[in-house]
Amino acid sequence: MAETAEASEAAGRAEPRGRVVEGLRAYRLIAAMWIRSTMAYRTSFVLTTFGNFAMTALDFVAILLMFSRVDALGGWSLGEVALLYGLSGISFGLADLAIGSMDRLGRRVRDGTLDTLLVRPAPMLAQVAADRFALRRLGRVTQGLLVLGYALVVVDVDWTVAKLLLMPVMLLGGAGIFAAVFVAAGAFQFVAQDASEVANAFTYGGMTMLQYPPTVFALDLVRGVTFVVPLAFVNWLPACFVLDRPYPLDLPGWVAFAPPLVAVACGALAGLAWRAGLRSYRSTGS
Amino acid sequence: MGVGSGRLYAAVAAGGFRRYATYRVATAAGVFTNTVFGLILVYTYLALWDERPQLGGYDQAQAVTFVWLGQALLAALAIGGGGFEDELMERIRTGDIAVDLYRPADLQLWWLAADAGRAVFQLLGRGVVPFAFGSLFFPVALPREVSTWAAFLVAVGLGALVSFALRYLVALSAFWLMDGTGMLHMAWIAGLFCSGMLLPLNVFPGALGEVVRALPWSSLLQAPADVLLGEAAPLGTFVFQAAWAVALLAVGRLVQSAATRRVVVQGG
Amino acid sequence: MGGSGTMAGADTAGPGAAAFIELDGVEKVFDVRKKTGFLKRERRRVRAVDGLSFTVARGEMVGYIGPNGAGKSTTIKMLTGILTPSGGRLRVAGIDPSRERTRLAQRIGVVFGQRTTLWWDLPLIDSYRLMHRMYRIPDVRYRENLERCVELLQLGELLDVPVRQLSLGQRMRGDIAAALLHDPDVLYLDEPTIGLDVVSKAKVRGFLRDLNAERGTTVLLTTHDLQDIEQLCSRVMVIDHGRLVYDGPLAGLHEAGESERTLVVDLERELPPIEAPEPARVMRVEGPRQWLAFPASASAAGLVARIAAEYPLVDLSVREPDIESVIARMYAERTSA
Structure with missing residues (x-):
């Protein structure tokens, strides 16, 4: 009896650090349940995992086919484009693996199942993020790693310590930026439940755009993904540093190292949007 | 089948149309997303054709048109999924399909009618705006003759039929696989890659190009596009599409009767 | 049963312990947008709950009824912390539900009649194991509570069956057990017998009666089935247009509207x-x-x-x-x- 009371006390304590730990714990528990659920249909799991891998692989095959007809795209060679592709794919894949089901939020609002999550003693963001957790999404990460490996073999990089350090930093920063976009898109669905597809424009659309060199796109589009939805920090700017290429929009050299900062800032904004969205749901019930 | 059942399927089709028409916000969201994807693709194609003018026999304007055509037809022809197949699979999974089998209507025709209604709505609701946007802001190659536009619409209709036949087969796989998500994913991939959505099929090199152009998925995007761009003779294209449609629909019927026997044996 | 008969959180005695659920002038106002033409939309304020005041003592079993759209589920959503009230004061076990949602969650159990919270593709027991960990239920309590629920709700043979294969009645019993493993002080039930056959209804009702008698769990249930109320609740509250129109014994309700x-x-x-x-x-x-x-x-x-x-x-x-x-x-x- 005393133990139960204690446990409820602990769960109720509202320290921010406690919330994060609680959230991660709930995330782990729910994600584990989803993994077990998918294993109930093994054939389908194998097929979807393979499908995920094949889908992304064919995506790259399309680029290979393009380069079977041309030597460069926007002045970038196949190896360099492969580098962009790999970085974009891994960053996006990690974010997609972690919280890729945020687009189901609108459906949960519509059918009322969101309420069943609200009566659980766990932070909502963690519960929604872990919803439909799917290991098959590792397919994209794997494929991204393979393409990145290929790129690093083919491209002649003048490696320095800074460049080596930048590689993992940009992958994690990039995943953070994409994750923030996922969360913001989720928050938007509290307001417009049917608009989940808008998120695809920024997530899948953003990832596709980042697979190609910035020199291909119109300047306004490049400005948009640098200053409005700062996806350029995922791979374009750091990759320009690694490849010793001129930066788009004449940006200063240090921006290549900004991805973690940009990720934190985006995360904070997305977090605020999420809180506002949840508050509006709890005040309107729709 | 008399006039009465014709009326029934028309009503089902109208229902399919209306059902999608109610989701205005979702439609607007889809239009936005198609437009953004069109923008991204169109710049990569412009760069590609800058590098190699006349690549695959298209000039730059034709390539740009192909991009926006793809975005316009993506939802209507359910190239990346998103039609009736999720629902049909869910009904098979939950066993509700047994109810459908007792309806005085043909299962395949019923879903075909519903999907046709959806396709027409999505062609209008989701296709027109991105295509108009692309035509306004980028150099496109559009025919002047009404007859070409008419032939294009016929090719789109036949493409929708092939698309339905393919997805119907995929959905029926749920009778044997408890969870058909995996099949669904594989079908989307095949659809996106082999229809020309990722890259026009005429850009594919050598034997690979020959093969993908002979597969049914080329009926979805490549065939209507080539008719509109004046790169393919309409009649030959129609014959190709119709042959695939008839073959796939027939296979669908065979699979359907096998599946129905299965349901009867299991007692629903 | 465990024989202990103790209740978690019983140590929070003090002022307000007698009135376990307290509502004082609680309001909930929604802005509803209604389509009036092709593009025209009209904004309208709807008072779903309009100055609701009542108290429920610990251990009471109350039927909360009213026509559809009367404000029943809005009230339950406010009591469980899902919705934030627009006005008034609301306390459950001394907690303000909307401000301390997660703390409240430890003290309440909720069963949504139509929506299962069980894991569709997994054996029933897996859902319970998740509750065990998510609610941090001490191992001994978890085992005792699970045993008790399995025995009284006759879940023994169902524990290893995937939830999707359970009948509606079996699933409802499974859901009720899931809501009780963490020893909640209050149990909210939304249409607990809807769609169930006579036998399942009797099982569910019997269990709730015992739970209330032996554990002193406060139960608030909404229902369309008058027999639920007749067999379970000594007290009935009727809500309509967001207001309490009757609060008293069931007999009084029959008198009020000779049925x-x-x-x-x-x-x-x-x-x-x-x-x-x-x-x-x-x-x-x-x-x-x-x-x-x-x-x-x-x-x-x-x-x-x-x-x-x-x-x-x-x-x-x-x-x-x-x-x-x-x-x-x-x-x-x-x-x-």
């Missing part, structure tokens, strides 16, 4: 209305079928015997009064009085 049962009679052929003894009377005739109304308090036996003796009877059935009709009659009497 009637219906006897549906199928005769061999079409006949003029049956001449039934007072106070029964024919409400409707449709071909060989006739509907007779008689007081809910009276036995049907005499009436049935009389009809069977005098008319060519094929089949008959008795329909219980539903809550809607009781409430409707309650209103009718009130306005005529």
Whole structure:
């Protein structure tokens, strides 16, 4: 009896650090349940995992086919484009693996199942993020790693310590930026439940755009993904540093190292949007 | 089948149309997303054709048109999924399909009618705006003759039929696989890659190009596009599409009767 | 059962412990946008809950009823912390639900009649293991509570069955168990017997009665089934248009709206209305079928015997009064009085 009371006390304590730990714990528990659920249909799991891998692989095959007809795209060679592709794919894949089901939020609002999550003693963001957790999404990460490996073999990089350090930093920063976009898109669905597809424009659309060199796109589009939805920090700017290429929009050299900062800032904004969205749901019930 | 059942399927089709028409916000969201994807693709194609003018026999304007055509037809022809197949699979999974089998209507025709209604709505609701946007802001190659536009619409209709036949087969796989998500994913991939959505099929090199152009998925995007761009003779294209449609629909019927026997044996 | 009979959180005695659930002038206002034309939309403020005040003591078992759209589920959503009230004061176990949602979650159990919280593709036991960890239920308590629920709700053979293969009644029992593993002080049930067969209904009701008697769990249930209330609740609250229109024993509600049962009679052929003894009377005739109304308090036996003796009877059935009709009659009497 005393133990139960204690446990409820602990769960109720509202320290921010406690919330994060609680959230991660709930995330782990729910994600584990989803993994077990998918294993109930093994054939389908194998097929979807393979499908995920094949889908992304064919995506790259399309680029290979393009380069079977041309030597460069926007002045970038196949190896360099492969580098962009790999970085974009891994960053996006990690974010997609972690919280890729945020687009189901609108459906949960519509059918009322969101309420069943609200009566659980766990932070909502963690519960929604872990919803439909799917290991098959590792397919994209794997494929991204393979393409990145290929790129690093083919491209002649003048490696320095800074460049080596930048590689993992940009992958994690990039995943953070994409994750923030996922969360913001989720928050938007509290307001417009049917608009989940808008998120695809920024997530899948953003990832596709980042697979190609910035020199291909119109300047306004490049400005948009640098200053409005700062996806350029995922791979374009750091990759320009690694490849010793001129930066788009004449940006200063240090921006290549900004991805973690940009990720934190985006995360904070997305977090605020999420809180506002949840508050509006709890005040309107729709 | 008399006039009465014709009326029934028309009503089902109208229902399919209306059902999608109610989701205005979702439609607007889809239009936005198609437009953004069109923008991204169109710049990569412009760069590609800058590098190699006349690549695959298209000039730059034709390539740009192909991009926006793809975005316009993506939802209507359910190239990346998103039609009736999720629902049909869910009904098979939950066993509700047994109810459908007792309806005085043909299962395949019923879903075909519903999907046709959806396709027409999505062609209008989701296709027109991105295509108009692309035509306004980028150099496109559009025919002047009404007859070409008419032939294009016929090719789109036949493409929708092939698309339905393919997805119907995929959905029926749920009778044997408890969870058909995996099949669904594989079908989307095949659809996106082999229809020309990722890259026009005429850009594919050598034997690979020959093969993908002979597969049914080329009926979805490549065939209507080539008719509109004046790169393919309409009649030959129609014959190709119709042959695939008839073959796939027939296979669908065979699979359907096998599946129905299965349901009867299991007692629903 | 465990024999301990203790209740988690019993140490939070003090002011307000007697009134376990407290509402004081609680309001909930929604802005509803209604389509009035092709693009025109009208904004309208709807008071879903309009100045609701009541208290429920620890260990009470209360039926919370009212027509659809009366504000029932809005109230429950505010009590469980899902919705934030627009005004007024609300406390459950001394906690403000909307501000301390996760802390409250440890103290309450919720069963949504139509929406299962169990994991569809996994064996039932897996859902319970998740509850065990998510609610940080001490191992001993978890085992005791699970054993008790398994025994009383007859879940023993179902624990290893994937939830998708359970019948509606089995799933409901599974859901109720899931809501009770963490020893909640309050249990909210939303239509717990909807769609269940007679046997399942009886099992669920019996379990709830025992739970309340032995553990002192406070139970608040919404239902359309008058028998749920008759067999479980000593107290009924009726809400309509967001306001409490009745709060008292069920007997009083019957008095307030003298309810009637219906006897549906199928005769061999079409006949003029049956001449039934007072106070029964024919409400409707449709071909060989006739509907007779008689007081809910009276036995049907005499009436049935009389009809069977005098008319060519094929089949008959008795329909219980539903809550809607009781409430409707309650209103009718009130306005005529």
